[in-house]
Amino acid sequence: MSTEITISHVARSFGGHTVLDNVTLTVQPGELLALLGPSGSGKTTLLRLIAGLDQPDRGNIIIGDFDATARKPKERGVGFVFQHYALFRHMTVFENIAFALRIRKTPKAEVKMRVEELLSLIQLETLAGRYPAQLSGGQRQRVALARALASQPRVLLLDEPFGALDAVVRRDLRRWLRQLHEVQKITTIFVTHDQEEAFDLADRVVIMNAGKICQEGTPIDIYQSPANVFVHEFLGESNQLPCHINGHAVQADAGFALGEANAPDGPARAFIRPHHVLPLLNQRGAWGISRIAATGAQARVSVTRNGTTLEAAMTADALLESGLGADMAVDVIFTGGTIFRPDGSGPVRLGALKPALAQLRK
Amino acid sequence: MVRITLIIAAMLFMALFLVFPLAVVFSEALSAGLGSYLSSIADPNVTSAIELTLIIAVIAVPANLIFGVCASWCIARFDFVGRNLLITLIDLPFSISPVIAGLLEVLLFGLNGLLGNWLSNNNIQIIFALPGMVIATIFVTFPFVAREVIPLAQEQGNDEEEAAVTLGASGLQIFWRVSLPKLRWGLFYGVLLCNARAMGEFGAVSVVSGKVFGETDTLSLAVESLYESYEIQAAFAVASLLAMLALVTLVLKSALEWWHREELHAVRRKKAA
Numbered sequence: 001m002s003t004e005i006t007i008s009h010v011a012r013s014f015g016g017h018t019v020l021d022n023v024t025l026t027v028q029p030g031e032l033l034a035l036l037g038p039s040g041s042g043k044t045t046l047l048r049l050i051a052g053l054d055q056p057d058r059g060n061i062i063i064g065d066f067d068a069t070a071r072k073p074k075e076r077g078v079g080f081v082f083q084h085y086a087l088f089r090h091m092t093v094f095e096n097i098a099f100a101l102r103i104r105k106t107p108k109a110e111v112k113m114r115v116e117e118l119l120s121l122i123q124l125e126t127l128a129g130r131y132p133a134q135l136s137g138g139q140r141q142r143v144a145l146a147r148a149l150a151s152q153p154r155v156l157l158l159d160e161p162f163g164a165l166d167a168v169v170r171r172d173l174r175r176w177l178r179q180l181h182e183v184q185k186i187t188t189i190f191v192t193h194d195q196e197e198a199f200d201l202a203d204r205v206v207i208m209n210a211g212k213i214c215q216e217g218t219p220i221d222i223y224q225s226p227a228n229v230f231v232h233e234f235l236g237e238s239n240q241l242p243c244h245i246n247g248h249a250v251q252a253d254a255g256f257a258l259g260e261a262n263a264p265d266g267p268a269r270a271f272i273r274p275h276h277v278l279p280l281l282n283q284r285g286a287w288g289i290s291r292i293a294a295t296g297a298q299a300r301v302s303v304t305r306n307g308t309t310l311e312a313a314m315t316a317d318a319l320l321e322s323g324l325g326a327d328m329a330v331d332v333i334f335t336g337g338t339i340f341r342p343d344g345s346g347p348v349r350l351g352a353l354k355p356a357l358a359q360l361r362k
Numbered sequence: 363m364v365r366i367t368l369i370i371a372a373m374l375f376m377a378l379f380l381v382f383p384l385a386v387v388f389s390e391a392l393s394a395g396l397g398s399y400l401s402s403i404a405d406p407n408v409t410s411a412i413e414l415t416l417i418i419a420v421i422a423v424p425a426n427l428i429f430g431v432c433a434s435w436c437i438a439r440f441d442f443v444g445r446n447l448l449i450t451l452i453d454l455p456f457s458i459s460p461v462i463a464g465l466l467e468v469l470l471f472g473l474n475g476l477l478g479n480w481l482s483n484n485n486i487q488i489i490f491a492l493p494g495m496v497i498a499t500i501f502v503t504f505p506f507v508a509r510e511v512i513p514l515a516q517e518q519g520n521d522e523e524e525a526a527v528t529l530g531a532s533g534l535q536i537f538w539r540v541s542l543p544k545l546r547w548g549l550f551y552g553v554l555l556c557n558a559r560a561m562g563e564f565g566a567v568s569v570v571s572g573k574v575f576g577e578t579d580t581l582s583l584a585v586e587s588l589y590e591s592y593e594i595q596a597a598f599a600v601a602s603l604l605a606m607l608a609l610v611t612l613v614l615k616s617a618l619e620w621w622h623r624e625e626l627h628a629v630r631r632k633k634a635a
Contacts (some may be wrong), residue, residue, distance in 0.1 A: 051528055074530030087523035090543045100529040103539070151530060 001079075002029035003064040003154040003187045004052065010059030010214040012045055019045045020056070031176075031279040032120055032184040034202035036192055039236065042211040047157050050189065052081045064154060076155075079148030079186075083160040085140045087132035093143050094128040095120070103110065116177035118146040121180070138169040147179075148183075158190035162197060174201055195235055199223070199261070207258050225347065229271070229340050232347075237268035238271040239310045243339070250339065250350060254308040256332075259340045263348040270350060272337035279303050292326055303332055306334045369575060387605050390598035392604040393511035403603065407576035411584040412603070417492065418567075418580065419560045422499040426556050427549065430507025434545065438515035439523075449512070455504045464502050464569025490572035495580070502561050507552030513547040549619065558611045562604055 005027040009168050012020040020042045022086035027033050037044040048054040049063055052073035068076045069105045088096050093186055095102075097118050101111045117127045122142040131139055141161060148156060161177070162170040181188055192198050198205050199219035206216040215227040226232040242253045250258040258270050279287065279301055290309060291302040299319040303313040310332065314322070324330065392399050402408065433452060437445060456464065469475050471488040479489060488494045522544060542549075544553045564582040571578040575587045581604055588597035 053524055053527065073527050075530075080523060080525070080528035082521060084521060084524040088522055088525070088540060088544070089518075092545065097528070099531075099539075103529070103531050103535050147529065148526075287606060 002185055004029045005064075005155060005187060005189075006060075006062040007046070007050070008060050008062075009044070010049060011060065012042075012049060012054065012056050018211050019039055020049070023059070023211070023213055024135040025206060025216070027187055027189060028204075032181050032188045032190075032192055032201065032203045034192055034198035035196040035208060036195060036205050036234075037208035037214075038193060040210075041187055043208045044159055046208075047080075047159055047189060050155070051078050053078050053080070064145050069283050077151075077153050078158045079151070079210045081141070081144045081152035081156070081158040081161055082095045082146050083133070087140055087144055087147070089132055092129050092131060093124065093135070096132070097146045097150050098196075099147060104151065114150060118150060122146045136169075137165045138173055141165065141173060142176075145180075149153050149186075152184065153316070156186045156188040158188070160192060161190055162194075165191075170197075176200065194213060207234065209234070212336070226338065226342070227271075227347070230341075232271050232338060236273065237311070238273045239277060241270045241272065242268045243306075245266055245339070252308075254306065256305065257353060258350060259319065259353050260339065260351045261332050261340060262349045265343065266340050268341045270337050270339050272310075272334055272350070274300065274311045276306040276334055276336040276340075277310050277312035278314075278333045278335055279324060279330040280313050280333060281328065282331040283329055285329040287330045288333045289324060289326055289330060290317070291330050292324065303330060305332075366626070374539055384605055387598055387601050390595065391602040393598075394595050398595065399599050399602075402593075402599040405596070407579070408596075408600055409575050411581050411600070414492070414495075414558050414578070415561050415582075418496055418499050420468050420502055421496050422560045423553060423557050424505050425500050426560075427532050427553055429504070430511050430552055431542070432551070434511040434515040435541070436604075437512050438518075441518060452508045452512075455502055459528050460498075460502050460563065460615060461563030461569055464498050464566035467498055467501070467570050468567075489558045489570050490574075492578075495567050495578065496568040497559050498570045499563050503556045506556035506559060507549065507560045510552035510555070511548040513586075514545055518544055518606045522539050547560060551615070554611050554615055558608060561607055 005025075007025045010020055010023045011325045023042070023046060036048060037043045045054065049056050050054075050068075052068065052071060052110065056069065060067055063076055063078070079204060080146050080163065091099070094115055097113050097115045100260060105304075106114075115128075116125070119128055122145065124139060124142060124146075125238060127139065128136065132143070135143065145158075145161075153282065160218065162173055165173065174197065175287070190201070204216065205219055205222055207214045207222065209230050215222055217232050222231065223235060226235060232238060241258065241309060243250050243258055244253065244267055245251075245261060245263050247265065248260050248262060250261050250268075250270060252258050252270065258272070280288065287303045289301060290304045291300075293300045297313055297316055299316045299318070301314070305311050312332075334350065335352050339348040339350050341348075379581065398597055433448065436442070437449060471481060471494060472478050473482060473489075475489075486493075488497070492612055522540050523536050526540045561580075562582055562584075563580075568583055568586075569578055571580070571583060573579060573583055573587065577583065579587055581600060585597050585601045585604070588594075588600060
């Protein structure tokens with residue numbers, strides 16, 4: 001029932017500008033896959049190529065057991081949900097959903113049955129007679145999804161499906177889509193630039209930049225071991241420190257120890273996420289707290305030493321418990337991080353120093 | 363206070379320049395009683411003018427409609443060399459006096475015109491006949507549908523067509539089920555305006571018609587012919603037909619807006635948001 005998609009060596013350029021550069025990717029049957037990347041990374045172009053809305057300059061796209069590269073969109077069995085919904089404005093919700101069936105000359109009774117089934121799936125039975133302009137953003141998005149599902153596609157493609165919605169609706173719809181996928185198990189690819197959305201929803205995430213795939217893997221794998229500096233930066237903010245490795249000891253160039261890393265000696269850059277920076281009260285500590293800001297459940301603490309400022313993050317509860325306050329002197333412990341070497345060789349995990357760990361356990 | 367003054371000024375202006383002349387048309391037309399009003403309209407010369415006017419409109423309006431749809435289709439969907447030139451050219455008939463348009467046609471198709479020799483050798487009469495009047499009308503009404511539809515097509519973009527492609531529609535299906543219906547309001551207004559202008563056109567048609575009363579006179583030309591032969595009441599009776607055409611156009615427009623008010627409101631709300 002579920003369909004595999006194989007994309008091999010696909011390239012596409014527009015007017016001399018390379019948008020996709022030799023992309024190869026396999027999507028497992030029944031998988032929910034996120035294409036994550038900044039705007040201009042080629043993720044939407046890749047989605048359009050799979051749908052047949054655009055043709056690759058080179059490469060093949062195989063959907064299930066046939067080569068779809070030269071096939072027309074309607075032969076591909078693909079459902080597409082557009083970022084701005086693209087609902088037919090002159091048709092009611094019912095007619096929008098029925099469109100794919102009507103052009104396939106489906107018998108009327110069957111159309112009615114199928115559309116009603118989809119209306120109940122998207123929980124909009126009462127709005128069948130409305131026009132798209134009379135619906136809220138979230139409702140329109142659900143209609144767009146039902147419309148794409150009407151012809152029972154083997155593959156579902158979603159372009160920034162929640163991009164134009166506000167935060168609460170987005171979260172609800174995301175959960176609903178996840179549930180829908182659990183039930184239907186259609187191979188699904190969605191494009192997003194929102195890391196949280198991709199990690200929350202997808203089985204597997206593919207990170208793209210400048211027309212290439214940077215990394216693919218489960219959300220946890222990617223977050224724990226980003227393949228390169230781009231991925232690390234894209235997945236959220238971090239403190240970046242030039243450093244030197246000397247016999248596995250990592251020393252920041254600003255003059256303090258960062259931890260240990262299993263890497264050859266030489267210069268490197270350490271990337272440390274705010275939640276891996278842990279300030280501990282110590283009256284003789286070398287660091288000072290320059291700022292504290294609590295934003296709901298999360299708190300942020302800025303610590304400074306000799307002109308170097310680092311951002312630390314913790315829960316608001318942990319902040320209260322720690323007794324930290326403005327202008328206090330502290331020690332700083334690094335509980336994790338990633339080291340990137342200038343030659344571009346694979347990233348190395350930064351481990352906390354043993355004495356620091358011992359201090360933590362106290 | 364300012365508001366009331368402005369409203370009164372606008373109303374007075376409307377009354378003076380629109381309502382009053384319209385009232386005069388109808389009162390003059392009916393000045394000799396309903397019987398003579400009806401008999402002046404039933405005059406064979408007048409009925410032939412009505413017929414000619416309808417024939418011209420029936421040819422010119424669909425021609426305009428087809429052209430408007432084609433033009434908006436390519437201007438909204440494709441970026442090609444000469445696209446801006448095309449948009450400018452569409453407006454040309456608005457900036458040229460209709461009389462000049464008629465004259466151009468005489469220079470082209472007339473007996474001493476560029477194509478005159480060839481046409482008369484092949485026994486084709488354009489000037490002083492129906493074809494010339496149709497061409498003149500199409501020229502003058504050229505921009506009406508296109509001007510309404512092009513901005514609409516540009517604003518709506520190509521998303522819905524792409525959606526239809528992914529849903530499996532063929533090119534023709536997309537055109538009939540998506541592209542055309544989504545433009546229908548623009549098309550509709552364009553056709554109404556185009557029709558009103560086609561039936562009321564005077565200048566260009568007057569130059570090419572030869573004005574043979576009862577043969578190549580349209581309604582607006584018949585008004586002039588009758589007036590010049592001092593048949594004032596009959597002239598106003600025919601004029602009242604044209605005035606009624608204008609009123610019917612307005613009523614039709616309002617009625618259609620009212621029938622589709624839900625959809626229209628929804629679209630407007632969306633625009634406002």
